[in-house]
Amino acid sequence: MNDRSDSLSGKVAFVTGGARSIGAAIVRRFASEGASVAFTYVSAQTKAEELVREIQEAGGVALAIRADSADVGAVKGAIAETIDAFGDIDIVVNNAGIANVKPYDQMTMEEFDQLVAVNFRAVFATIQAAGPQMTAGGRVINIGSINADWNPIPGNSAYAATKAAVAGLTRGLARDLAPKGVTVNTIQPGPIDTDMNPAEGPYASLVAGMVSLGRYGKPSEIASMAAYLASPEAGFITGATINVDGGVVI
Template sequence: MNMSTLTGRTALVTGGSRGIGAAIALRLAREGADVAITYVNGEAAAREVTAKIEAAGQRGFAIRADAADAGDAAGAVERAADDLGRLDILVNNAGIGVLGPIGDLALSDIDRVLAVNVRSVFLASQAAAGRLADGGRIISVGTALTRYAGGTGSSLYAMSKAALIGMTKPLARELADRRITVNVVHPGAVDTDMNPADGPFAEPQKAANALTRFGAPDEVASLVAYLAGEDAAFITGSELVVDGGHAA
């Protein structure tokens, strides 16, 4: 891929201070985009990511925003568009996972997961619909568990991520007259701090994948960067899976 495919573009990556979000932010920057990220905790990590964005020759800044807060979810989009001067790409990456048997999940768990994984994505996308330049991109990060459940205990998390599919398809039609594409990417087991490839639950996940390994954050980021570029202008309303063959 041409490493300057996003020259002149601007992007907001929610939850971009670590893991998949950080990899996406840095990949977009390496391909020429100015990138804002959001974070809740870990200001030092957020600063490290923005420093790497700037080292790639692009503008980068971090916005402290709690995706569970309705005002922050939409406000981050407005601030990114204002500070960057325009907005071309929104990556809805921020999310949380609360796992456990359905009988053990408290109402507070349900409310927070739905606030972060569903409401914040809707509100950010709603705000972006009014700020994105024509030909812009909305890309949401879902989960391969919406395609094939690998085990018990993921009912709440999978439900919240499945909601992104329901938003993506009609929104793709709604924004199509402005050439704005809307897609959702479903990662499988990816090596991050939250789910390390050498962690206590790693081996069953590896065994469930056709490739029998974890993915790397950069492997998800490469797909997001492709969807953000001009080569993907005819892809919209789609679910794209990057899961090592988990659902094969």
């Protein structure tokens, strides 16, 4: 964990897909700032348990919940479990996501539907379940992708479309939740070194050459922006899509 500070002290955060990669960096960062953090996983049970232990040993509070984002009932159940455990919900991070790079004429409709279910429908379902429970100062942070606006990789159209949909949803829900004093924003990462997109992976040389800073980002660099958006300092930012992408050349 980072050095502890108390900027999120007393807050309850919920992060989807929090056991590894970008999600785990956000969970660690929020916990290190004093939030009680519930997070979901679908397959990474051991990593989820290890992360909870790590946070508890550092004096933090964390709860891992198995919930498949493709299952709306499970997503809504995870929100309910978080509120049961911590009494409240202040910060929601929709991070869980899948990629499926495949020529458009070979992708099955089942694969297309799975991308939509995890990357887009679950985002709406989470906010639908959590929004009514949230109060002034609440924060919704969606993890979109720079691929909503920039697409150098062939076969990535369906993934890109789900992320563009998240940006559109963000603008709409920012209006809907504004009367409650809850902000809704999307972070659009560029290439980040994770299991999904390893810096040594098949797209590395193509992609890194299109990033002004000439490198992949780190999960902690997305967590930094999430921590800022979660903080009181970001109270006048809503409906925004914020690129954290090392300056991709669009």
